[in-house]
Each structure stands twice: as structure tokens, then as C-alpha cells.
Amino acid sequence: MFSYRHAFHAGNHADVLKHTALMAILQHLTQKDTALLVVDTHAGAGLYRLDGDYAQTSGEADEGLLRLTAKTAAAPATGKKGSTGDAGANAPVPAARASALQAYLDMVASFNAKGRHRVYPGSPFIIHQLLREHDRLKLFELHPTDARTLLANIGQLNAGRQIEVFDQDGFEGLKKFLPPPSRRALVLCDPSYEIKSDYPRVVAMVSEALQRFATGTYVVWYPLIPRPESHDLPRKLKNLAIKAGKSWLNASLNIKSNKLGKDAAGEVVRPGLSASGVFVVNPPHTLKALLKDALPQMVELLGQDQHASFVLESG
Numbered sequence: 001m002f003s004y005r006h007a008f009h010a011g012n013h014a015d016v017l018k019h020t021a022l023m024a025i026l027q028h029l030t031q032k033d034t035a036l037l038v039v040d041t042h043a044g045a046g047l048y049r050l051d052g053d054y055a056q057t058s059g060e061a062d063e064g065l066l067r068l069t070a071k072t073a074a075a076p077a078t079g080k081k082g083s084t085g086d087a088g089a090n091a092p093v094p095a096a097r098a099s100a101l102q103a104y105l106d107m108v109a110s111f112n113a114k115g116r117h118r119v120y121p122g123s124p125f126i127i128h129q130l131l132r133e134h135d136r137l138k139l140f141e142l143h144p145t146d147a148r149t150l151l152a153n154i155g156q157l158n159a160g161r162q163i164e165v166f167d168q169d170g171f172e173g174l175k176k177f178l179p180p181p182s183r184r185a186l187v188l189c190d191p192s193y194e195i196k197s198d199y200p201r202v203v204a205m206v207s208e209a210l211q212r213f214a215t216g217t218y219v220v221w222y223p224l225i226p227r228p229e230s231h232d233l234p235r236k237l238k239n240l241a242i243k244a245g246k247s248w249l250n251a252s253l254n255i256k257s258n259k260l261g262k263d264a265a266g267e268v269v270r271p272g273l274s275a276s277g278v279f280v281v282n283p284p285h286t287l288k289a290l291l292k293d294a295l296p297q298m299v300e301l302l303g304q305d306q307h308a309s310f311v312l313e314s315g
């Protein structure tokens, strides 16, 4: 069985990028009245504790959400000269206009008491917050413990038939929902890439999904790690989109060098995940402009060294 648990990674820089992009896409797709189907093929547990053992052990949120909130709390609030905001509360990100990153921070804040960041909403809860009553959400989670936790967490929403949870393989499970009756769908594919076969399975899933439902919006998160498969994945997805005659967008964020370092005792320290990306097939036309603002803000606020950078390309 898999050892990956998203509780170790919740709120890290990869979640900041993925959830900011996801929200920007959903906010656009929910403007049209027609019902939207959202399928989250790798849903995780739904809600995470940032003050729990998993998050505290990994410290990953310190390089993501918590770094953002600390920095934006310390930065002067937009339009209010000299204001530093409440300590630990979400002061606006230092940007002249409302941004996708600010929307993300506001979303996380809405799950927490003012000025505290104990709870982190995973993709199922972020998606649910943005859906209308007539939209539908299908969640797949294969890890038995996380699937049970997800079911219990979703149960608290009393969402009835709006949300369905499946303790099944999301790559396979997607098929039965495409094409959706409303002809509008967003698919989030966010595997852990714990096993190498996840890379070709993502490509096969998107390829088949495009054949079943060519106008759906497909969002794939991927890690950028020293492994050829991870760098090949966005290239393969780009080729797929181009072959299918579909528009695409690729956004990646790098927060630090991926070279091995040494700690004070001279022990080799692995840098952990330093970069990741989101690839979107059929992105909303508004997404690129929003990410063009948000990505430099992420680099500025999350970047740890001269390697901090972003890529934003589309076609």
C-alpha cells in the first residue's frame, strides 16, 4: 500500500500554487449558470491540521502557506499607509489589485479563527466552497485511511447528493463521468507520483478523457524533481493538447535550489520538493492574466534563494 499521506504536505508551496490556480479556474467556471461537474481523481483526506503531528514533523507548510501569512501580515496593508494588520492575520498581499493569491489566502482564512492557521482545506473543501447547489463533486481517494477520513469530513458538510466519495482508483473512475450530462466539467488530477506508473497513467487518463469529452477543463499537478518522467510530463501533456487542437497553459513555481546541502553538524540535508507545476487543458481565458500577477508574488513571498523563479506559458 502507498505510504504517501498528504497530511505531511498540506499547505506547502505546491499546494499554494495548485490551490490558487484551482480557485481561479473554478471562480471563472461557476459564472455560467449551467451545472458544473467537478471530479477530483486524487482527493486526499479533505481537511488537515497544521498544528498536528504530520504537519509539525514535516514543517512543509512553513515553506508555503505559513510563510505567506507571516510575510503578508508583516507587509504594509494595501491602501492603508503604515498599517501592518493583525499579527498573524491575513493582511492583503502587497499588490495593487485583488489577486488570485489573495483569494487563496482568504479561502484558507475562512476555515480558521481570525489570525490563526490551524486547519488547511484540501482540494475537496476548496472546491465545495466555490460550487453552487446544482453543481456536483465526485471525489476519489484510494488510501483506506484517508478515504475513511475524507468520507467523515465530507459527511459534516451535509451536502447530500451534491458530493460523492469513492474509495477507488481515480484514473479509472473518471471514465464513468465523462461526458457529463450538463456538458461542463472540471477534472483535477493530483497524484502523489509515489509510483513511477503515475506519470504514464496521467497522460493516458487525459488522452482518453479528451476523446470522451473534448471541451472539459483538465488540471494536472506535477512535481519538478530530478527524474526525467517529471520533466517529460508537461511536454507530453502539451503534445496531447496540441494534437487534440485544444488550448493549454503550464505554470510552474520554483522556491529554492534542489541541490543537497549540509546542516550545522555537517550532515547532508535533502532540500525537499523545490518546484512543481500545474498543466491545464482548456484553461479559462482569464487564467493566464491572474497567474501572471500571482506567480511573481509567490516567487517574491516564497522564494528562498536565487533559484526562485516561475514559468508561465500557454498555447
Ligand code: SAM
Residues within 6 Å of the ligand: 002, 004, 005, 006, 018, 040, 041, 042, 043, 044, 045, 046, 121, 122, 123, 124, 140, 141, 142, 143, 146, 168, 169, 170, 171, 190, 191, 192
Ligand atoms: N488533491 C488533494 C489536495 O489538493 O488537497 C491532495 C491529494 S494527494 C497529492 C494524492 C492522494 O491520492 C493521496 O491521498 C493518495 O492516497 C491518493 N491516491 C494515490 N493513488 C490513487 C489512485 N490511483 N486513485 C485515487 N487516489 C489515489
